[in-house]
Amino acid sequence: MEDFIAGLPKCELHLHIEGTLEPELAFELAARNGLELPYGSVAELRAAYSFDSLPSFLRVYYEGMRVLRTEPDFYDLAMAYLSRAAAQNVRHAEIFFDPQAHTGRGVPFDVVIRGLRRAVMDAGARLGVRAQLIMCFLRDYQAEYAMATLLESLPYKEWIVGVGLDSDEKGNPPAKFADVYARARQEGYLLTMHCDVDQDGAIEHIRQAVEDIRVDRLDHGVNLLEDQRLVELVLERGIGLTCCPISNGHVTGSMQAEGIRKLMDLGVRVTVNSDDPAYFGGYVQENLIALQEALQLTAEELAGLERNAFEIAWLPRAVKDAYLAEVDVHLSSTEL
Numbered sequence: 521m522e523d524f525i526a527g528l529p530k531c532e533l534h535l536h537i538e539g540t541l542e543p544e545l546a547f548e549l550a551a552r553n554g555l556e557l558p559y560g561s562v563a564e565l566r567a568a569y570s571f572d573s574l575p576s577f578l579r580v581y582y583e584g585m586r587v588l589r590t591e592p593d594f595y596d597l598a599m600a601y602l603s604r605a606a607a608q609n610v611r612h613a614e615i616f617f618d619p620q621a622h623t624g625r626g627v628p629f630d631v632v633i634r635g636l637r638r639a640v641m642d643a644g645a646r647l648g649v650r651a652q653l654i655m656c657f658l659r660d661y662q663a664e665y666a667m668a669t670l671l672e673s674l675p676y677k678e679w680i681v682g683v684g685l686d687s688d689e690k691g692n693p694p695a696k697f698a699d700v701y702a703r704a705r706q707e708g709y710l711l712t713m714h715c716d717v718d719q720d721g722a723i724e725h726i727r728q729a730v731e732d733i734r735v736d737r738l739d740h741g742v743n744l745l746e747d748q749r750l751v752e753l754v755l756e757r758g759i760g761l762t763c764c765p766i767s768n769g770h771v772t773g774s775m776q777a778e779g780i781r782k783l784m785d786l787g788v789r790v791t792v793n794s795d796d797p798a799y800f801g802g803y804v805q806e807n808l809i810a811l812q813e814a815l816q817l818t819a820e821e822l823a824g825l826e827r828n829a830f831e832i833a834w835l836p837r838a839v840k841d842a843y844l845a846e847v848d849v850h851l852s853s854t855e856l
């Protein structure tokens with residue numbers, strides 16, 4: 521089964537590029553930029569990658585990314601991720617980035633996006649991995665700041681496929697960003713947002729995202745199960761969920777495997793993704809393996825998860841169809 525998963529053509533839809541910062545690269549970038557890390561070794565830093573809630577994770581995540589300063593830093597970060605992704609047979613990745621976490625510390629938007637874009641182009645040409653960028657707003661800051669970031673992104677619109685919303689959800693509902701999302705849609709961006717697992721008001725946040733803001737996708741969103749009417753709405757609209765089992769384990773104490781199973785059985789377009797793999801200790805392949813072990817998924821079911829992902833990816837129909845055909849070839853050429 522592990523060989524089947526390794527060879528399965530994959531589509532990653534929930535991946536924060538800043539969450540792919542491995543301790544080795546953090547040390548390298550710190551040295552390059554003349555910064556001191558408050559850790560004596562890679563092992564010590566890795567040991568500090570430990571959390572039991574969304575806020576405790578976010579503290580470590582924002583502290584870690586301070587080593588990212590220059591265009592080559594962002595290029596190296598994204599290239600390191602895309603090389604790993606290629607090795608796991610990821611064929612397409614839609615990558616979140618958090619511009620405000622960088623512009624807020626004096627790194628220009630242009631520096632961030634040029635480094636990421638150059639890696640996306642090189643990975644496409646050299647590694648055969650397709651990728652596109654999703655710009656996230658930090659929901660624990662004011663909506664006006666998100667709007668200013670949206671306006672700042674407009675000259676780079678061709679390099680950004682959509683917008684997302686992340687960071688600390690407590691007290692920061694989707695409704696706070698209704699105007700920002702309306703403008704983003706007007707500008708041609710596709711829309712997704714985090715509805716993190718078991719946060720205060722989770723099901724009301726999902727309702728706002730689906731009914732009021734009318735997102736194209738939901739990130740996490742497992743609490744959808746609490747409202748049958750919303751399940752039906754999500755089914756009717758074909759909205760996909762980007763679930764992250766290993767991340768769930770760290771943030772909520774459970775991979776939410778049973779919830780994911782129920783969503784699959786209801787026909788919701790569930791996908792399996794890695795969120796912040798350097799911090800949570802698992803890229804997409806490890807997430808698929810963990811879920812397969814928890815639910816005893818069959819090869820057909822695993823292929824179904826990747827079909828869902830290519831289906832809800834923000835790609836032209838013909839491109840999706842080519843990837844879906846690759847999944848079918850892998851399934852039919854495997855005997856388990």
Ligand code: ADE
Nearest residue numbers: 536686687714716795796
């Ligand atoms: N930023 C990076 N990863 C995140 C997550 N899983 N939830 C909210 N904000 C995030």
Ligand code: ZN
Nearest residue numbers: 536686714795
């Ligand atoms: Zn996330």
